[in-house]
Amino acid sequence: MKAFATGALSVFGHSPTLAISDIQGEVQFSSSSLEDASLRLVMQANSLKVTDDISNKDRQDIERQTRDDVLEADSFPEIVYDCPRVSSVQKLSEGSYSVSMNGELTLHGVTQTQPVAAKVTINADILRATGDFSILQSDYDIRPVSAAGGTIKLKDELKLSFAISARKQA
Numbered sequence: 498m499k500a501f502a503t504g505a506l507s508v509f510g511h512s513p514t515l516a517i518s519d520i521q522g523e524v525q526f527s528s529s530s531l532e533d534a535s536l537r538l539v540m541q542a543n544s545l546k547v548t549d550d551i552s553n554k555d556r557q558d559i560e561r562q563t564r565d566d567v568l569e570a571d572s573f574p575e576i577v578y579d580c581p582r583v584s585s586v587q588k589l590s591e592g593s594y595s596v597s598m599n600g601e602l603t604l605h606g607v608t609q610t611q612p613v614a615a616k617v618t619i620n621a622d623i624l625r626a627t628g629d630f631s632i633l634q635s636d637y638d639i640r641p642v643s644a645a646g647g648t649i650k651l652k653d654e655l656k657l658s659f660a661i662s663a664r665k666q667a
Contacts, residue, residue: 513547513549513551513559514547514548514549515545515546515547515548515559515563516545516546516548517540517541517544517545517546517576518544518545518546519540519541519543519544520538520539520540520541520544521538521539522536522537522538522539522661522663523535523536523537524536524624524626524661524663526624530586531583531586531594531596531617532583532586533582533583534582534583534586534596535580535581535582535583536578536579536580536583536598536600537577537578537579537580538577538578538579538661539575539576539577540575540576540577541570541574541575541576542564542568542570542573542574542575542576543564543568543570543574545560545563545564545568546560547559547560567634567639567640568604568605568639569605572606573604573605573606575603576602576603576604577601577602577603578600578601578602578603578611578613579600579601579603580598580599580600580601580613581600583596583597583598584597584598584599584612585597589616592618592619592620593616593617593618594616594617594618594619595614595615595616595617596614596615596616596617596626597612597613597614598612598613598614598615599611599612599613600613602632604632604637604639605637605638605639606638607636607637607638609632609636609637611630611632612630613628613630614628614630615627615628615659616628622664622665623662623663623664623665624662624663624664624665625660625661625662625663626659626660626661626663627658627659627660627661628658628659629656629657629658629659630656630657631654631655631656631657632654632655632657633653633654633655634653634654634655635653
């Protein structure tokens with residue numbers, strides 16, 4: 498996830514990149530088609546970690562503020578993406594597909610429809626999916642963080658990207 502700084506002093510601000518370290522999920526699909534595929538991901542809100550090369554103090558401050566003030570992880574511990582069926586599938590080549598999903602994202606206690614496009618590859622018992630999408634924090638009743646008396650703040654839009662691997666279970 499990438500958050501972008503804005504404001505009068507944003508040139509000196511930090512646009513942090515965060516990763517979710519605690520994520521579990523399930524992908525279901527038939528071996529012959531992704532048309533009936535479904536996806537459910539559950540991420541722990543308190544598992545966001547800054548991946549940028551910054552000082553330990555800045556890292557701890559950003560992670561604490563994200564966890565406590567932005568996501569309010571004690572009140573809203575899970576971020577869930579639930580897509581019971583893909584919207585469309587386009588075969589790109591053998592084992593490679595372009596997939597559109599229109600699932601429900603629950604974040605900060607608010608559920609919104611969230612379209613997501615992904616490139617999916619299937620090789621033997623492994624499925625890999627990559628993609629990106631954007632959300633507005635305000636759609637989820639999240640107030641963008643500000644610092645330095647409001648001269649540095651994060652933009653409302655967050656850019657999220659993902660790379661997911663799933664292994665077939667018997």
